Amino acid sequence: xxxxxxxxxxxxxxxxxxxxxxxxxxxxxxxxxxxxxxxxxxxxxxxxxxxxxxxxxxxxxxxxxxxxxxxxxxxxxxxxxxxxxxxxxxxxxxxxxxxxxxxxxxxxxxxxxxxxxx
Numbered sequence: 313x314x315x316x317x318x319x320x321x322x323x324x325x326x327x328x329x330x331x332x333x334x335x336x337x338x339x340x341x342x343x344x345x346x347x348x349x350x351x352x353x354x355x356x357x358x359x360x361x362x363x364x365x366x367x368x369x370x371x372x373x374x375x376x377x378x379x380x381x382x383x384x385x386x387x388x389x390x391x392x393x394x395x396x397x398x399x400x401x402x403x404x405x406x407x408x409x410x411x412x413x414x415x416x417x418x419x420x421x422x423x424x425x426x427x428x429x430x
Contacts, residue, residue, distance in 0.1 A: 316404030323397030330389040349392055350385030 330347055338344045353361045368377045 313404045316400045318404075320397045320400030320402075320404055323393045323400065327390055327393035327397060330393060334390065346388035346390060348386050349389050350382075352389050353385065 330352070333347055334344070337347075350361070365377060365381075368381060
């Protein structure tokens with residue numbers, strides 16, 4: 313469950329980075345445009361995006377690329393990272409052994425209270 317929380321926080325940090333990128337692009341260009349997943353991938357590595365497209369079209373199906381992968385790559389990165397981040401945080405926060413749940417560090421044993429003597 314800790315892995316889900318770490319990935320969730322990482323995705324939320326990536327969403328913040330996408331917002332910063334979108335705002336800086338708006339500041340410099342004067343037009344507001346949300347960064348898509350495909351645009352992000354092409355900024356990171358153009359060659360691997362082209363290789364993935366050609367591999368999917370050659371080995372699987374051209375229609376798989378056109379009807380599934382391309383629309384997914386057109387989703388804004390901000391929305392995708394926020395949604396996946398919150399889902400992973402929610403999944404990582406689920407438990408149920410009756411222990412107290414912490415949002416970041418997870419479950420921990422109950423605290424022992426010191427008894428005050430006479």
